[in-house]
Amino acid sequence: MTTRTFRIMVRGVFDDLSAEQHAELLARAPEHDVLRAAFTPEGHLSYDLGARAAFTFRFLDSGEAEEDILAAAERAEQAARAWLAERGYDHKNLRSQAEDLSQAPLGKRQRRAANAG
Numbered sequence: 386m387t388t389r390t391f392r393i394m395v396r397g398v399f400d401d402l403s404a405e406q407h408a409e410l411l412a413r414a415p416e417h418d419v420l421r422a423a424f425t426p427e428g429h430l431s432y433d434l435g436a437r438a439a440f441t442f443r444f445l446d447s448g449e450a451e452e453d454i455l456a457a458a459e460r461a462e463q464a465a466r467a468w469l470a471e472r473g474y475d476h477k478n479l480r481s482q483a484e485d486l487s488q489a490p491l492g493k494r495q496r497r498a499a500n501a502g
Contacts, residue, residue: 388447390486391454392424393461395442397469397479402438406474410434428464440476442468451485458483 402410410417411434422431424445432440442465446457458481469476 387487388449389451389453391446391448391457391483392486393444393446393458393481393483395428395444395461395465395479395481397440397465397476399432399434399438399440400475400477402474406472407434410474428461428468430468451488454483454485 399410410432414432414434417430417432419431419433419441421429422441422443423429424443426445428442428444430440430442432438442461444457444461444464446460448454448457461483462479462481465479
């Protein structure tokens with residue numbers, strides 16, 4: 386059985402941030418910039434409070450079967466909730482979207498390489 390790689394995005398909106406929390410997030414914004422976003426096992430948070438209060442966590446997980454993606458998405462949501470709770474950040478509209486990379490369509494270069502081989 387092969388290992389499947391899953392990319393999970395957990396999105397939500399910061400809610401009722403105190404002035405102190407808002408300032409803290411703004412101070413840490415460079416490390417959470419969307420241009421530095423990456424899918425990682427521990428999860429990477431990105432946001433742009435100047436534009437809106439939305440945030441995205443990006444997680445990388447794996448499993449052996451197609452249905453393992455559901456457990457991976459649940460783990461990602463739990464990890465995002467835990468991160469937010471540890472810091473006292475209220476949030477709303479938390480939702481996840483997961484992708485099994487083994488099922489993702491090939492890009493143009495990948496198709497060309499597969500056909501050449």
